Amino acid sequence: MAQFFPAMLSILCLYATRAAADGGEFRMESDEEIGIHKSILEAAQRGDVTAQSLLGQDYFYGVHGVAKDTHLGLHWATKAADADDRDSQELLATAFGRGHPDVPADAGRAVEYGTKAAEQGSVKSAELLGKLFYNGTGLEFLSQEERMQKSFKWFQRAAKDGSLGAMNDLGDMYRLGQGTKKDYSEAIRWYQKVVADMSHVLAADPTLPSAGWNRTAVARAFNSLGAMYASGWGTEKSKHRAVEYLEQAAALGHPHAARNLKSLGAAKEEEL
């Protein structure tokens, strides 16, 4: 690893120069980007894993002045991922797991790379694994029960590391008794953890992709809390609190909250 450090440093410096240039009045001519690309390519060909990882991302996403080439992106990302580069493992897991216009979904490979990345601390990969095992497409060699247990385990990991989406999914699994014993109080506890983060979520820069995911997670948790209070699951029945939660969900754009509010409004307090 030590012999790669000088190359890695120079690549990072080049990227830093590029970023600074972007902030100027003129966008630097692509000559510079071509030069950087060439140095990264040379380092990658010499076996520098950091360079292979950067190159994989540049080709895969078509960024930093590099024309998008999914095939080359996968080629370099696979080299780096097999040398245990976490970002490349995450890239491959996402591409194979979600499917991609140029990459057919392959749950087996998504699980393989996702597990490696998650074990190196990738929260995004842990959440993806939870979703892949929950969905089950391409993983039919496992029984439904095995899949649910694995899904639960990965959502638990991602939730512990702060993923709001995974906290919601964990709440759902406790509510439905999937991958774990049914436990309404635990479900409520997880939904409450998600909504407790609301002020932070609403204050986030809305152009960041995770801002939208977080907002969706909070809306879902409010809607679920509304349903739990309306039904008296894991808590005292309370139409008043159910309405409060559903109104919050509706304000955040949850697609079913308005309909839920309407049916709740039609129900008499003593029927709830």
Ligand SMILES: *[C@@H]1O[C@H](CO)[C@@H](O)[C@H](O)[C@H]1NC(C)=O
């Ligand atoms: C499961 O995944 C498949 C393939 O990615 C997708 O078409 C399907 O809609 C998913 N099902 C659910 C329930 O999410």
Ligand SMILES: *[C@@H]1O[C@H](CO)[C@@H](O)[C@H](O)[C@H]1NC(C)=O
């Ligand atoms: C979304 O939530 C996660 C977990 O709390 C947090 O790490 C991330 O910064 C949030 N994203 C934004 C844009 O606030």
